[in-house]
Amino acid sequence: MSEQTSQHETEWPLWEVFIRARGGLDHRHCGSLRAPDSEMALMNARDAYTRRGEGHSIWVVKATNIVASNPDDKGSFYDPADDKVYRHPSFYQLPDEVDHM
Amino acid sequence: MTTSPPLFDYTLRLGDSCLILAQRLAEWTGHAPVLEEDIALGNLGLDLLGQARSFLTYAGEIEGKGRSEDDLAFLRDAFDFRNVSLVEQPNGDFGQTIARHLLFAGWHELVLERLTQSKDATLAAVAEKGVKEIAYHWRHAAEWTIRLGDGTEESHARMQAGLNQVWGYTPELFRMDETDAAMLSAGIGVDLAGLQPTWDARINAVLAEATLDRPTNITRSNGKQGVHSEHLGHVLTELQYLQRAYPGMQW
Numbered sequence: 001m002s003e004q005t006s007q008h009e010t011e012w013p014l015w016e017v018f019i020r021a022r023g024g025l026d027h028r029h030c031g032s033l034r035a036p037d038s039e040m041a042l043m044n045a046r047d048a049y050t051r052r053g054e055g056h057s058i059w060v061v062k063a064t065n066i067v068a069s070n071p072d073d074k075g076s077f078y079d080p081a082d083d084k085v086y087r088h089p090s091f092y093q094l095p096d097e098v099d100h101m
Numbered sequence: 102m103t104t105s106p107p108l109f110d111y112t113l114r115l116g117d118s119c120l121i122l123a124q125r126l127a128e129w130t131g132h133a134p135v136l137e138e139d140i141a142l143g144n145l146g147l148d149l150l151g152q153a154r155s156f157l158t159y160a161g162e163i164e165g166k167g168r169s170e171d172d173l174a175f176l177r178d179a180f181d182f183r184n185v186s187l188v189e190q191p192n193g194d195f196g197q198t199i200a201r202h203l204l205f206a207g208w209h210e211l212v213l214e215r216l217t218q219s220k221d222a223t224l225a226a227v228a229e230k231g232v233k234e235i236a237y238h239w240r241h242a243a244e245w246t247i248r249l250g251d252g253t254e255e256s257h258a259r260m261q262a263g264l265n266q267v268w269g270y271t272p273e274l275f276r277m278d279e280t281d282a283a284m285l286s287a288g289i290g291v292d293l294a295g296l297q298p299t300w301d302a303r304i305n306a307v308l309a310e311a312t313l314d315r316p317t318n319i320t321r322s323n324g325k326q327g328v329h330s331e332h333l334g335h336v337l338t339e340l341q342y343l344q345r346a347y348p349g350m351q352w
Binding site for chain 2: 012033034035036037039040043044046047048051
């Protein structure tokens with residue numbers, strides 16, 4: 001147990017990496033890596049994930065700073081949206097000029 | 102000694118320095134302290150290999166004897182290599198590799214920057230592409246130097262030791278010989294001696310932030326004239342093994 005704790009303490013923190021491939025697109029999660037601090041995390045992300053011209057912009061976020069929803073909350077979080085068909089704008093006639101909705 | 106035209110010699114120096122350091126960095130593949138750094142060092146090496154290919158291809162054209170980049174890389178002996186001695190020095194530990202890269206990238210970036218103004222269009226074009234790559238190399242090496250130097254007691258001691266180990270080979274980077282002078286006066290080459298103040302300033306700034314001492318030792322190295330340490334032979338043994346053992350072998 002104590003061994004586990006000391007290894008955990010000396011290990012670099014985990015960072016989640018988000019890359020934007022081109023201007024106008026969203027940043028997308030593409031993986032994670034370890035780095036001692038934010039500057040090194042950016043450089044490691046650059047080296048690991050943009051070697052083949054994939055990226056124009058990088059975000060790195062400490063994994064511990066991400067708040068994730070609990071899988072156990074699935075029922076109460078998402079099921080109520082299943083039968084609210086009126087929340088979709090499918091009852092409106094769209095003019096032809098509107099390409100994407 | 103050498104009777105080859107200065108432009109051939111000059112281009113070989115650029116190409117060989119990139120090639121040998123690329124090979125040194127490749128030695129880290131699979132051995133770096135962490136996976137992320139393994140990838141990073143490989144990337145840096147491949148940047149330099151790309152520059153070496155362009156320089157050596159051009160050197161072959163200048164020479165006009167039909168030698169390709171591969172002929173120059175794989176079929177020359179140590180005394181025909183013109184890389185600066187700094188790049189053939191062993192990797193040592195990670196700190197020493199970073200120290201060597203800091204000193205080299207801090208210089209190579211300045212060289213390429215000036216070379217973009219060269220009257221030789223090919224050298225200027227290769228430099229134009231390379232200078233962005235080496236700007237990143239400098240950043241990578243500087244950030245690591247600061248973290249290791251201003252890190253733990255052990256990382257500080259190792260970073261300082263690595264720096265001391267390779268520092269002596271830096272005067273060669275700024276020494277102008279006949280080839281350098283001829284190329285400078287032709288408007289092709291770079292005023293190496295003139296780069297020293299800029300290099301000093303950027304190196305000193307990083308060392309200060311890293312709480313490292315600037316070493317003072319000097320080694321009389323002359324790799325760029327083909328006088329190499331024993332290390333280059335070992336580098337070439339590995340680099341050239343396949344073509345020496347199986348001449349003309351295709352991948």
